[in-house]
Amino acid sequence: MEKTFKFDDDLTVNRLGYGTMQLTGNGVWGPVADPDNAVKVIETAIDNGVNFIDTADAYGPFYANLYLRKALQERPHNHVMVATKVGQTRQGPDIWTPTGVPAYLRQQVELNLFTLGLDHIDLLQLHRIDPTVPLADQIGVLKDMQDEGKIKHIGLSQVSVDQLKAAEKIAPIVSVQNMYNLSNRQDEDVLDYADAHHIAFIPWFPLATGKLIDNPTLTTIAQKYDASPAQIALAWLLKRSDVILPIPGTKSTDHELQNIHGADIDLSQADFDALKALAK
Numbered sequence: 642m643e644k645t646f647k648f649d650d651d652l653t654v655n656r657l658g659y660g661t662m663q664l665t666g667n668g669v670w671g672p673v674a675d676p677d678n679a680v681k682v683i684e685t686a687i688d689n690g691v692n693f694i695d696t697a698d699a700y701g702p703f704y705a706n707l708y709l710r711k712a713l714q715e716r717p718h719n720h721v722m723v724a725t726k727v728g729q730t731r732q733g734p735d736i737w738t739p740t741g742v743p744a745y746l747r748q749q750v751e752l753n754l755f756t757l758g759l760d761h762i763d764l765l766q767l768h769r770i771d772p773t774v775p776l777a778d779q780i781g782v783l784k785d786m787q788d789e790g791k792i793k794h795i796g797l798s799q800v801s802v803d804q805l806k807a808a809e810k811i812a813p814i815v816s817v818q819n820m821y822n823l824s825n826r827q828d829e830d831v832l833d834y835a836d837a838h839h840i841a842f843i844p845w846f847p848l849a850t851g852k853l854i855d856n857p858t859l860t861t862i863a864q865k866y867d868a869s870p871a872q873i874a875l876a877w878l879l880k881r882s883d884v885i886l887p888i889p890g891t892k893s894t895d896h897e898l899q900n901i902h903g904a905d906i907d908l909s910q911a912d913f914d915a916l917k918a919l920a921k
């Protein structure tokens with residue numbers, strides 16, 4: 642099992658990453674009560690080897706990026722690959738609308754650069770394809786910004802294999818971020834395509850937002866490895882394919898450390914197969 646994933650000659654990351662969405666929370670709007678804790682969780686991740694962090698200007702909105710900016714500024718000597726997203730408007734805690742108008746995507750890239758305090762974005766992911774805008778226009782503006790040096794790599798989120806292939810005809814696509822975890826593996830075909838083409842597959846909700854934790858099979862196997870169910874769920878993803886980069890989210894430094902150590906668990910094939918059978 643590979644511990645790292647290579648995007649290009651300059652960007653190799655540890656496969657166990659971190660996602661910022663739970664810092665502010667899904668279905669929550671505005672800043673967190675304890676911003677110092679939010680920054681500390683990210684710093685704990687970086688100090689313990691995480692160098693791939695997923696975020697989006699829609700998280701908070703903006704606050705997750707601002708906490709990440711602070712952590713990056715506190716750790717100027719650690720190169721962290723930041724993967725952010727554009728392509729959704731958010732009009733309230735639970736109202737997300739795919740919006741792929743090129744001028745809007747360009748504005749969002751600029752706002753991500755500003756809120757993250759970066760001069761370029763290592764991985765810019767189109768959060769959702771907007772069905773009302775030609776794909777060539779949406780990927781096209783990202784390609785333009787790549788040519789301008791503002792974006793290093795382009796990725797997609799929540800796409801089918803056909804959509805991925807269509808986007809690849811417009812610009813090189815290095816990653817795809819779809820929902821995938823032990824109990825929801827409906828995008829196996831996208832993962833298999835990514836695996837075959839060395840495209841990073843970044844499963845969102847890798848812990849099923851924490852709902853996996855009470856599964857009896859998972860609990861039994863976790864006890865066998867003297868590990869937590871979350872650690873086993875992450876170890877399973879890491880064993881499933883070397884292109885998988887899990888980005889578990891947490892607002893707890895203890896959970897963050899636990900998740901990082903989950904990457905060290907080497908599941909037996911029998912346990913891997915037993916867990917595979919959990920999927921709906």
Ligand SMILES: NC(=O)c1ccc[n+]([C@@H]2O[C@H](COP(=O)([O-])OP(=O)(O)OC[C@H]3O[C@@H](n4cnc5c(N)ncnc54)[C@H](OP(=O)(O)O)[C@@H]3O)[C@@H](O)[C@H]2O)c1
Pocket residue numbers: 659660661662663667695696768798799818819844845846847848849850851852854869871872888889890891892893895896897899900
């Ligand atoms: N592309 C997309 O459309 C999309 C959509 C959703 C999410 N995402 C990305 O995917 C990332 C991961 O998703 P997520 O954070 O929503 O869900 P997740 O990683 O599946 O689960 C996070 C939940 O699990 C809990 N948790 C984390 N570590 C734990 C541990 N060791 N033991 C017990 N509970 C633990 C957290 O609670 P505590 O805070 O209490 O630890 C949190 O409630 C996001 O942060 C975001 O970057 C992308």
